[in-house]
Amino acid sequence: MGEVFAGRYELIDPIGRGGVGAVWRAWDHRRRRYVAAKVLQQSDAHTLLRFVREQALRIEHPHVLAPASWAADDDKVLFTMDLVSGGSLAHVIGDYGPLPPRFVCLLLDQLLSGLSTVHAEGVVHRDIKPANILMEATGSGRPHLRLSDFGISMRKGEPRLTETNYVVGTPGYFAPEQMMGAEPDFPADLFAVGLVALYLLQGRKPDSQALVEHFAAHGTPSAPEGIPEPLWQVLAGLLQPDPQARFRTATGVRKALNAAVEMLPEPGPDDEPVEVFDQIGPLPPGFGPDGPETPAKPAGTPQAHQEPQQPLTEPQAPFQEPSTPRPPVQEPSVPAPPPVSMSETGSFHLAPPPQQPQPHAPAPQHHQPAYHHPAPAAPPNPYAVGSPDLAQAPTSGVPQDASGTRPYTAQHHPLAAQTPAPVRQTRPGPPPKVAVPVLVVALICFAVGIWALTQM
Template identity: 55%
Template sequence: MGEVFAGRYELVDPLGEGGAGVVWRVWDQREDCYLAAKVLRQVDAASLLRFIREQAVRIEHPHVLAPLGWAGEDDRVLFTMPIMRGGSVATLVGDFGPLPPRLTAMLLDQLLVALDRIHGQGVIHRDVKPANLLLDATGRELPHLRLSDFGVAAAIDEPRLTHGPVTLGTQGYLAPECHQPGWEPDPRADLYAAGMSALEMVTGQRPAVTRPLEALEGADVPEDLAQVIRWLGEFDPDRRTATAALAREQLAATGLLAGAAAEVLGEIEVFDQVPELPEGWMPDGPSHALPGATARHAHPAAQASTSHETTRAQPSPVKDRRGLGVALLLLLAGAVALLLAAYLTWG
């Protein structure tokens, strides 16, 4: 069937693509289940640092999507996570435009629950945005959100790993203070990003870098909800809502969190965004009864992998050295990941 990565994960088909790599649906041969796996595009110092940070987060919570495990092979690494079939909040807004106020309030509340948990564990996410808010495919039932992508997460008060004019995060959701020299990770930056994510939900538009809250003027948004978003979106962190727990209290006071599914969703439906399994794959795994089965989908990443596999009989000294170097980097990454995970867990 497909290429087997690290002797365990069989690549089935690509589900998405981002700046850091390709997300594949894989068959876990050890656990006999399908998972999502992010395969990094390249292994260098920056991508390994992001990889270490993301796979080191081990926060178990219904609204947090943390990696399940990782593997390395030759010059590539991947980490696995559950498949979230409903796409992201960004997908939902792209499909339907502005979301109903009750749905926005419920999604914001679930995001705040996730932030309350990770902040309580001493972790700052630093890249909260609708694209990182993943959804179960709940259809016409109440939605279920999980915060994902901890690649630039940092522990509160940890020593900074980068200095100088390097700003991590995504424009439009990045709190203004993050641009200031010497800024240290603070939970209030995540709360600003949560407010900007809610702003995008109710307006259907990505927040402007300057004066984003002006988008609320004239929008069909209940004033109580608009005020919660304004408090979260304060440019001055000292005037911004201080904690996720406080923001949840303010949101609950709007009365928008109650209601049956039909009242919350309006005309919205959270569709199953994951494509059907390709030929030769069944819900319970690969169908080995098909003769001559080969890797499906000639995706560039898969093509590169297949080409790499066919040349192993004629090893290149340069590649051998690179593979050894990556192996050493991965050993170092594993050691650092264990230390970082222990630090994030126990403080």
């Protein structure tokens, strides 16, 4: 596994290198996706200030690859972008050489679309070149271009970070006014777009210095070999050495380009289609499409011991009184008694005993007892908590069949049938709590009366 940066970004493998930092393929543990992370290698104040400017740029456009987030860890800083795997325009030219004019016009239209949004934000890119124009890996489908690397870009009106006579950018893609130290402006980016178009149509880096000198000495030259005249008229408007004679906006260039495409010849049946391949390569071991792979558990690893779940059983019925065994009476029609349950206090609630049929004695009528001999006293209940032996309490006058309940312990007894306790006889008169205060008040009144008589 790679290094985890700031507890979030796991650096996997380097996929590019720029002037001030390396670009890594990284896994974002928070958003659960792969990103491109640009790690700053230098830590001087000048480079840090450029880094802050670049990471602060937030432009949402399908053809712009701007920073999405940033993080710092000790003395290292990085910012992340979308991961674009098709390489740059330099990779496409390396695979195919000069590209068909209609394919180039499609790429230029996407580039100008993204650049118009950048300029609308007041930002001058200042470093448009094939290596900074990335491609999605779309195969033989419609190409998708992304303008990237805003490391030396600046907003119009911001203070410059370099000296007046110091030129920042890539040699070969400078506008003439940049070489003279003029303030960065939008037409300088459009001049670089014209040079990129020549690179795509000719398959080699153009000689910008010779081109500027030819324009200055002889005016607009004729169309180079392999470039249709309608398309060349648009490119000539981008390559004018005088910025006042050049296209002023990317939107204006798009309109002229769309009109030129209408006059271009249709591609022939023998024209080779241009495919954009994946230039990053497969993920290293330990990483999959969904992120870092969890190492598989080796075979034979003991599993955590788990106790088997035992089913909960209902509590058993309390012990039965020893008695003379009786022959079992099979009665299929009599349902089995419900299981014994336990109450919340821990005592047992037994189901009513099954009715035992009497084969010889007739059924009792009018609540007459089935047997005339008295039932023996039931043993004390060992499960009764903090109560007297209820088996000895008097029962109601209704005779019951005691033999049927003999196998069970005594449980419920009607307390209402017990003999009432004798009522305590009390003397008539008010209670002491009332009588004592009344007597005290009477004594006080008597004393006051005696005192009043003695004063007369």
